[in-house]
Amino acid sequence: MPEEKGMANLMMREVFGLTLAELGGKHADIVVIDGDLNTSTRVVHFKKAFPGRFIQVGIAEQNMFGVAAGLAATGFVPFPCTFAVFATRKALDQFALSICFPKLNVKVPGSYAGVPTGKAGPSHNSLADIAIVRALPYLRIAAPGDSNEMRAVMQTAYETEGPVYFRVVRYALPDMFPENHKFEWGKGDLLRKGSDVTLFGTGLMTSRCNEAAKILEKDNIDAEVIHLASIKPIDRDLIADSVNRTGCAVTAENASILGGFGSSVAEVLGETYPVPLSRIGVKDMWIESGGIEDLFTHYEMQPQDIAKAAKEVIRKKENKK
Amino acid sequence: MRLTLEENKELESIAYQIRRLSLQMITCGQWGHPGGSLSMADIMAVLYFHTLRVDPKNPKWDGRDRLVLSKAHGSPALYSALALKGFFPIKDLYSYCQIGGIEGHTDMRRTKGLESSGGSLGMGLSIAVGIALGVRFKELPRARVFCIIGDGETTSGNIWEAAMSAAHYHLDNLITIMDYNKVMAKGFVWEEMGIEPVREKWEAFGWDVLEVDGHDIDAIADVFYKARWIMPRGKPIIIIAHTVKGRGIENCEFNYKWHTQHPSPEEADQMLKELSRRYGKPEQGYSLLAKNKKGCD
Numbered sequence: 001m002p003e004e005k006g007m008a009n010l011m012m013r014e015v016f017g018l019t020l021a022e023l024g025g026k027h028a029d030i031v032v033i034d035g036d037l038n039t040s041t042r043v044v045h046f047k048k049a050f051p052g053r054f055i056q057v058g059i060a061e062q063n064m065f066g067v068a069a070g071l072a073a074t075g076f077v078p079f080p081c082t083f084a085v086f087a088t089r090k091a092l093d094q095f096a097l098s099i100c101f102p103k104l105n106v107k108v109p110g111s112y113a114g115v116p117t118g119k120a121g122p123s124h125n126s127l128a129d130i131a132i133v134r135a136l137p138y139l140r141i142a143a144p145g146d147s148n149e150m151r152a153v154m155q156t157a158y159e160t161e162g163p164v165y166f167r168v169v170r171y172a173l174p175d176m177f178p179e180n181h182k183f184e185w186g187k188g189d190l191l192r193k194g195s196d197v198t199l200f201g202t203g204l205m206t207s208r209c210n211e212a213a214k215i216l217e218k219d220n221i222d223a224e225v226i227h228l229a230s231i232k233p234i235d236r237d238l239i240a241d242s243v244n245r246t247g248c249a250v251t252a253e254n255a256s257i258l259g260g261f262g263s264s265v266a267e268v269l270g271e272t273y274p275v276p277l278s279r280i281g282v283k284d285m286w287i288e289s290g291g292i293e294d295l296f297t298h299y300e301m302q303p304q305d306i307a308k309a310a311k312e313v314i315r316k317k318e319n320k321k
Numbered sequence: 322m323r324l325t326l327e328e329n330k331e332l333e334s335i336a337y338q339i340r341r342l343s344l345q346m347i348t349c350g351q352w353g354h355p356g357g358s359l360s361m362a363d364i365m366a367v368l369y370f371h372t373l374r375v376d377p378k379n380p381k382w383d384g385r386d387r388l389v390l391s392k393a394h395g396s397p398a399l400y401s402a403l404a405l406k407g408f409f410p411i412k413d414l415y416s417y418c419q420i421g422g423i424e425g426h427t428d429m430r431r432t433k434g435l436e437s438s439g440g441s442l443g444m445g446l447s448i449a450v451g452i453a454l455g456v457r458f459k460e461l462p463r464a465r466v467f468c469i470i471g472d473g474e475t476t477s478g479n480i481w482e483a484a485m486s487a488a489h490y491h492l493d494n495l496i497t498i499m500d501y502n503k504v505m506a507k508g509f510v511w512e513e514m515g516i517e518p519v520r521e522k523w524e525a526f527g528w529d530v531l532e533v534d535g536h537d538i539d540a541i542a543d544v545f546y547k548a549r550w551i552m553p554r555g556k557p558i559i560i561i562a563h564t565v566k567g568r569g570i571e572n573c574e575f576n577y578k579w580h581t582q583h584p585s586p587e588e589a590d591q592m593l594k595e596l597s598r599r600y601g602k603p604e605q606g607y608s609l610l611a612k613n614k615k616g617c618d
Binding site: 031053055057058060062063064065066067068069070071072073074075076078093094097098101102103 | 429436438439443447448452453456482485490
């Protein structure tokens with residue numbers, strides 16, 4: 001394992017792979033199932049450390065999720081490891097019926113989640129995974145915001161009885177949390193206190209919300225930033241309490257805005273404290289092949305886009321008065 | 322290995338009861354799959370009352386054999402066998418398909434004795450592969466994993482992903498039984514989608530293949546013994562069980578209309594009487610049992 005501080009410069013997939021190998025050393029019941037992607041997902045670290053608990057199934061994701069169910073039913077804690085797009089599209093029925101319905105103890109990392117995946121296009125970029133799996137009962141969903149949180153999410157996922165889905169991005173993220181950061185289901189983190197607008201981020205987009213808050217500060221706008229790594233269950237109290245004070249909100253997710261994180265927040269707002277809301281993320285469209293930052297710009301997911309959306313919702317709030 | 326005459330008689334009687342209970346619970350629930358339940362009644366009788374090492378008093382015993390019913394629409398036959406074996410009271414069967422009662426397909430969290438949840442075809446063999454790997458990791462060399470698949474179910478790609486991986490991992494603790502009743506939901510298998518040559522396909526995927534008359538109690542017991550103790554040599558084993566869809570009720574036999582159709586209480590009465598005549602038992606219809614049933618009218 002590299003030094004903890006060194007993790008900050010690593011891509012999240014690397015942090016995931018190293019942490020999985022570390023967890024594997026502590027817990028003999030962890031088994032990893034691979035679909036011919038171990039050097040991409042970085043479960044290669046686990047493969048090297050524990051070849052006897054590493055199961056290769058080839059490009060057969062439906063089988064992968066069924067095998068995971070069987071291993072969980074026998075008392076193991078399987079991690080079926082593939083890209084988010086395959087886990088939630090190719091193996092959805094198995095994920096739902098063989099794993100979630102019987103509430104089996106399977107931990108599903110969705111690798112290469114969202115925009116920063118490379119130039120492969122819609123076959124490999126997963127934009128709909130949050131929306132797809134959010135409707136599966138018993139499933140808990142998380143999108144960690146930095147390296148330390150990735151480690152915390154994986155630790156909590158292992159300790160949580162039942163199915164878990166968490167997103168892993170092929171992207172390095174700035175540090176937001178200390179090394180001893182704890183992740184708790186249904187608990188968000190208030191990162192920046194503000195009074196004019198709340199920026200709700202999940203996964204890699206929270207650091208962009210932090211950047212947006214700095215931009216807004218220059219225009220004398222005081223933005224609150226809340227990180228919601230736990231997408232399901234979501235911290236309803238923190239959401240409602242924040243907008244009760246700020247009166248408007250922006251959500252930001254590394255995914256489609258349809259049915260995912262922004263929709264979750266919108267549901268809470270609609271049921272508790274309706275306020276003007278704007279959702280940042282990929283709109284109703286398939287992704288282009290392109291450079292990572294070019295794509296973030298193309299889909300209006302840069303900090304300045306979040307800041308712009310914040311100003312719009314503040315204007316709507318003012319108009320309502 | 323031969324059964325004694327007494328053992329054979331006992332298992333025939335169990336198969337009779339599985340057929341009766343399956344029809345009754347389907348009639349109670351006014352939903353279910355009679356054809357595929359009746360076709361595997363004899364297999365279920367031999368499994369639970371001769372072959373499987375399971376303990377209803379200790380259903381989670383680590384060293385047990387595990388059965389995954391991949392063709393989970395045949396669940397009435399499985400539920401009936403589990404109830405007769407003592408996993409839960411027989412009266413529970415009559416809560417079939419009612420809220421809070423026994424699930425239409427299979428729900429392992431709800432019903433004692435189930436090893437998987439299912440209903441979407443093609444998925445169970447993968448679960449069985451996972452269990453067989455788990456059983457091996459746990460070093461339980463006497464435990465076997467049985468998986469019952471349908472014939473039409475082998476038109477699903479997931480089955481062949483699972484088949485390939487079972488051979489790759491040399492899972493000779495995995496015994497798959499194909500209930501080859503020749504009829505799918507909407508017609509004969511060969512009309513819907515040709516699955517032959519079945520034996521050659523499984524052999525090509527690296528499996529050892531056995532065939533049996535799936536209604537011959539002696540032959541079924543013998544083939545299960547072979548699969549457990551004689552055959553294992555580093556290859557998964559499939560038993561192609563040649564059966565009759567709807568076996569036991571003449572009007573249902575090889576009749577795709579009884580894949581899902583449920584009988585009315587009047588039809589069930591006739592069916593159960595026919596069944597008792599066919600087994601040489603005292604004639605017993607549906608109404609006679611109505612007194613004992615719970616959760617249905």
